[in-house]
Amino acid sequence: MALAHRFCSPSTHPLLPESCDLAVVLPFRNAQRWLAESLLALVNASQDLRWQLIAVDDGSTDQGGHLLRRLTAHWPAQQCILLRTPGIGVAAARNLAIRTTKAPIIALLDADDAALPRRLQAPLHHLRANPQLSHVHGGWLRVCPSGQSLSTVEPWRDGAAFDLRSALTHKAVLPSAWTLRRDALLAVGGFDESLSHAEDVDLMLRLAAAGHLGQWLKEPLVRYRVHPSAASAHTSAVIDGLAAVVDRHLIDQPQPWADQIRYGTLTWGAWRAWCSGDQLLALQTLRRARLSCPLPLVQRPVHFLEHISRSCLRDGIGFDRTSFCESSFWRQARELLLQPL
Known part of the structure; x- marks a missing residue:
């Protein structure tokens, strides 16, 4: 009762x-x-x-x-x-x-x-x-x-x-x-x-x-x-699903702006994979993102680092910038982002 x-x-x-x-x-x-x-x-x-x-x-x-x-x-x-x-x-x-x-x-x-x-x-x-x-x-x-x-x-x-x-x-x-x-x-x-x-x-x-x-x-x-x-929580499927939906709605959008949106979507996906502990998926997603990156080479690492920091802050996830910048993941990510297409 x-x-x-x-x-x-x-x-x-x-x-x-x-x-x-x-x-x-x-x-x-x-x-x-x-x-x-x-x-x-x-x-x-x-x-x-x-x-x-x-x-x-x-x-x-x-x-x-x-x-x-x-x-x-x-x-x-x-x-x-x-x-x-x-x-x-x-x-x-x-x-x-x-x-x-x-x-x-x-x-x-x-x-x-x-x-x-x-x-x-x-x-x-x-x-x-x-x-x-x-x-x-x-x-x-x-x-x-x-x-x-x-x-x-x-x-x-x-x-x-x-x-x-x-x-x-x-x-x-x-x-x-x-x-x-x-x-x-x-x-x-x-x-x-x-x-x-x-x-x-x-x-x-x-x-x-x-x-x-x-x-x-x-x-x-x-x-x-x-x-x-x-x-x-199914990180890879979430990233692929979101990227596919975004691509569907970008078909009629101007190319430079569409590339910016694709890049932002996939860098979010790379952050999401990194948060889940899947560094390999994070790097694979970042590799996909750079194909649409609208930023000059020199700006890409700083932009991604700031994106990681803001996203962690928004979701209440602790982020130690010094430790992150000393990690093997950041070294690989920075090298990847600095590679010309």
Whole structure:
């Protein structure tokens, strides 16, 4: 009884699908260890809202679906809809949930993340007050598996925005902090189900290309859990997937600027691989990056060093510049960057 009380839905009357203020789309696979915390945070963030949870158990082999059913068994009818799919991928799972609900606003959430108290109300109120906007995005707190805070991510401070050029430059998107109008999602075809990585970046770019307006909510809305089992941990596939999505959207862009974006994307990939401890992949990715590098030879090492330093600072990763500059990785990277094409 105590457990059920903690997960009590704020809705105390029958909820009709067409009367929802918004729907939370929650895909998951083998996320049993996170679901209770995620669901409790979601309930705490949904006070005074008419909301609906559309959860998709996408081929789990643990008891996550059973746990979700148990924790929401006492909720009003239609408050929680649990769909089961055989492992169709996160893009297809989200699209299925979006098609299932009739709510006009979609708040995305991944099962290993936890909503902060204003996760639902702040975006809903902002979209209602600004009908010209198709989507809004908040910042996020990066936390370790135990929940300890690592850093606060505020992409707007680096100039990230939602027009096509800014979106291609920064590619700043976290689904769990993103809220969109359902009509806008349907207008651009939802998530691209052929993509297994960077499907969120691709959607953001397609929204921008179609003229849909977005805006930052300049506050953190979610606790983003960084852990090895997360989909974003598969470094090589993440780098290749993001590079492919970016290339897709650069086809009609001017060559010098397109090269700059490709270089920035792949140097981020090299940093990501270095952070994961895969120095060979980092050097391979840097070798790909230099093919599009717009910088003079002499500027390339300094630029990459500053990129490493800023990226570590942004993500709350300790960076010792002296030790890094004395490392064998930096020596190889510098030699690579100084090689003429």
